[in-house]
Amino acid sequence: MGWYHAVQMLEGRCPSASLDYIIEPWFLGGGATGPGGSEFKEWADDSTSKYGTVFGTAVGDLPDPKQPRCALISGRTADNPRLFKECIDAKCSTIFLEKPGAPTVAELQLMKEQAEEAGVGVLMGYNKNVCKYVR
Numbered sequence: 001m002g003w004y005h006a007v008q009m010l011e012g013r014c015p016s017a018s019l020d021y022i023i024e025p026w027f028l029g030g031g032a033t034g035p036g037g038s039e040f041k042e043w044a045d046d047s048t049s050k051y052g053t054v055f056g057t058a059v060g061d062l063p064d065p066k067q068p069r070c071a072l073i074s075g076r077t078a079d080n081p082r083l084f085k086e087c088i089d090a091k092c093s094t095i096f097l098e099k100p101g102a103p104t105v106a107e108l109q110l111m112k113e114q115a116e117e118a119g120v121g122v123l124m125g126y127n128k129n130v131c132k133y134v135r
Helices: 002-011 037-050 075-091 105-118
Strands: 021-023 054-055 068-071 093-098 120-126
Touching: 002 037, 002 068, 037 054, 068 075, 075 093, 075 105, 105 120
Parallel strands: 021 054, 068 093, 093 120
Antiparallel strands: none
């Protein structure tokens, strides 16, 4: 779903948002030569050319934000708690976390506490694309 959200922002379907950075360690690293790697590279090159989007492999490499930064975490469930903490450390003011968010309730509770301590807003995403009302 992260790809779909990226396309929505890049194509201006969410006019109040800009997609400035995409962090993708797999397709920019070990997965670059595997299935989907060449397609991702083509899309990344096109997005950089058309929209100026910067691609990287680590949240920690992001520059400090010049405006409020919202992170959208659409990763492997096991990686999400680490990515969540990295986004807080990268001064994200809001985090959109795709379900289920973390492998355990205890990890979700810790993430909630980390966000509260840092004053970071958290939104939990859920896409049910099998409903009649989704077209």
